[in-house]
Amino acid sequence: MVESAGGGPGDGTAEVLDRPLPDGVRRRVVQIVSDGFGGLTVAELPAQLRQYARFAPNRRAKFAGNAMAAALETDPLFRQRIGEKLREAQAELAGALDSGSPPPAADPLDVAAAAYVLRPTGWVKLVTAAGEEAQRADAERADEESRAELERLRAELAQARDATRTETERLRADLEAARKEAESLHRKLRAAVSDVRRGEAALRKVHAETEILRAEGQTQLSAAESEARRLKARLTEAEASLEATRRAAREGRSVEDMRVRLLLDTVLEAAQGLRRELALPPVSVRPAETVDAVEPGRMTPKDIAARALSEHDPAILDQLLALPQAHLVVDGYNVTKTGYPQMPLEKQRLRLLGQLSQLAAQTGAEVTCVFDGAELAAPVLLAPPRGVRVLFSKPGVTADELIRQLVRAEPPGRPVIVASTDREVADGVAKAGARPIASAMLLKRLI
Secondary structure, three states: OHHHHHOOOOOOOOOOOOOOOOHHHHHHHHHHHHHHHOOOOOOOOOHHHHHHOOOOHHHHHHHOHHHHHHHHHHOHHHHHHHHHHHHHHOHHHHHHHHHOOOOOOOOHHHHHHHHHHHOOOOHHHHHHHHHHHHHHHHHHHHHHHHHHHHHHHHHHHHHHHHHHHHHHHHHHHHHHHHHHHHHHHHHHHHHHHHHHHHHHHHHHHHHHHHHHHHHHHHHHHHHHHHHHHHHHHHHHHHHHHHHHHHHHHHOOOHHHHHHHHHHHHHHHHHHHHHHHHHOOOOOOOOHHHHOOOEOOOOOOOOOOOOOOOOOOOOHHHHHHHOOOOOEEEEEHHHHHHHHOOOOOHHHHHHHHHHHHHHHHHHHOOEEEEEEOOOOOOOOOOOOOOOOEEEEEOOOOOOHHHHHHHHHHHOOOOOOEEEEOOOHHHHHHHHHOOOEEEOHHHHHHHHO
16 A cells, blocks of 8 residues: 555656645645654654654644645655555545545545645646635635625715714804804904993093193192292291280280280181191191001010110200100110010010100100011010000011101101110111110110
8 A cells, every 4th residue: 555655657646736735735734744743753754853753733733834844745755654644544535535536525625635645646636626726715705805894894984974974064063153152252342342442431531530630639739838828928927926016015015915916816717717728637647656567466576686885874865855746766675685684575575665654754755665576476465555655567577677667757857766776777767867865875764
């Protein structure tokens, strides 16, 4: 049987395949070789295949497929041995191929692969037919796949058209809504522009009326100033007449007394008429009360640095406080740190304010005591004593700056005395027209 399979006159070994082995047939041939591979010894294997002798059939077919196909084509003895293994495994198929009548129900690829290995008469036709059948099957399968893909693409196209139609309708509706909204916005914009123009016209009218009122006010102010100058001249004349009357009174002339009294009443009535005409409000607020500060009971003052100046005679302070409408401004912590720094801050404040209250009662002067309140820890409960105004500086404002604000708030010519040993404070208030004194002078006066 081996000779019959291996080659002799009249078999198919002389036939030659003039085209590449079809892929399907080649895969079946590799599988046949892989299945028969395990029944051979290492010595029976070609040298290039011996390294795959211990591989499993599937792994052998995967990694040694090309090598097995090449060996089967070029090594007749190896092909004869594989053919013997195939005849043992598929005797019916091998017999049918030898007889020249392959089974009609058999797979053409299996028939072609077996014929390629066994090489019976007409094996080339079987391999070619199997390849053509495989190509037809592949073509039919590709045609079926193409038709299915075409149907799928047609369905997707129909869906896309429906979606496009729906989206187009939605976009048209959105466009119509946007157009209506744009028209509404245009109408609102035109109305807003019209309102703005009317507002600008009203604003120009208000500006014109304001200018007219300002001009009228300026005219009235000029008239009031002229009247004030006229009354001042009359007051000067009245004062001169009063002085003459006093001299006449000293000389015993009673008629002049009557004339002076009549002139004085006239001046007073004129002054009252001027006050009513100018609508001057009564003086109920002192300039020191207009300075922005913190009142007692809201913040806790902190310690400040003290720098000593030269001491002077306290009698100078009495002379200053004896001036009309004198205002004494005291740098609180500066004075207490100079006089009794060892005491707690609360007791320092109470002691100083008590002494200042006595000084205010004795001299009748206006007294304002300023404490530094830039860093307060808790509310300060403090009842200001009679005759003394107590102020704390606001956060971010030092007591020195608050003192300078108090001095600047006073009218020119009013006697203002500032008690502080701080050189910057003294220089600043002196430039503003106030009289600085050392804290030591005030402490000597308060003893």
